[in-house]
Amino acid sequence: MNLRMVLGGVVASFVAVGAVHAEEKTIGLSWNSKENEIVGKWEEYLQSEAARQGKEAGIEFKFIINVADNDPTRQAANIEDLINQGVDLIIARGEDSAAIGSSIRAAKRADIPFITFDHGSTSQKPDAHVSGDSYNQAKTTAEAFVAVLKEKGVKGQCIELQGALKDVNAVNRSKAWHEVTDTSGVVTTVQSVPTEWNPEIFRSGTVNAFRANSDANCMFLASDFAISAVRSALESMDKWHPAGDPKHVYIASQDIFPEAVAAMEGGYIDVGTTFDAYDHAKEAIRVAIALIKKEDPKCGPDGCLAAGRVATPTNIDSLPNLWSRKS
Structure with a gap:
């Protein structure tokens, strides 16, 4: 092998590396409601973790978000809209644990991974469930x-x-x-x-x-x-x-x-x-990345559960990423 061939191979490899770019993936996020302050924090943390973990995984995430205002029928229609828009994965906090099963089945027919978040499903098993332990x-x-x-x-x-x-x-x-x-x-x-x-x-x-x-x-x-x-x-x-x-x-x-x-x-x-909103979101994005990559998210029998942290009057002011603390 002559020097030109070696150098040519080196240049080609640099060009190939330079040409690598993040995959673009869309998460459809379906809320049952946004009446509670914690839902807003979950959404904030999900987006920030998607940016952080996505960068590490070579994925650039965007979100399509809808809210059902406590109406299971409306949530089913919202999730159908996400499926029709061709999202790559759905995360849903179901209003009704039985009714959400029909949406999970619809996503499966469209080959779209489905994560139930906080509220599980009693009628159809999702690809993964993420919640607090x-x-x-x-x-x-x-x-x-x-x-x-x-x-x-x-x-x-x-x-x-x-x-x-x-x-x-x-x-x-x-x-x-x-x-x-x-x-x-x-x-x-x-x-x-x-x-x-x-x-x-x-x-x-x-x-x-x-x-x-x-x-x-x-x-x-x-x-x-x-x-x-x-x-x-x-x-x-x-x-x-x-x-x-x-x-x-x-x-x-x-x-x-x-x-x-x-x-x-x-x-x-x-x-x-x-009830640790930050760790819930962090786990949900970890699981989402695994499912998008068609990998096993390694959940337990009850799902991928995030443990909370013990709080007392002596440490309440110093716990990091505590959603409910104003400062």
């Missing part, structure tokens, strides 16, 4: 809460405010809470109150449970989205006081929504585990 979320909270009470020498007599018992996330949280606390020797759940995720039941259930259990000194909230209702109930009974006050009711919660951030900063919530 609700069991692990409550497990880590319960373990941290037991440690807090043990350190303070407190025997917990707790009221549990459950979610809707037809919601798998609510069931998982209750299950994990009891598996940890029932054998802890530190925490006893004296009453469990199903709330149907209704803020008014969070309020009335708190009042009624404390009236029925005068020795109760702690609570486990299946979600703190309704912390204002719980606060109203506790204030009416002179039980809303920060840690260190003799009248303090110890509170363990889930999610760390915006009002809960303030309550934790003030010492009213002792421990909780985040």
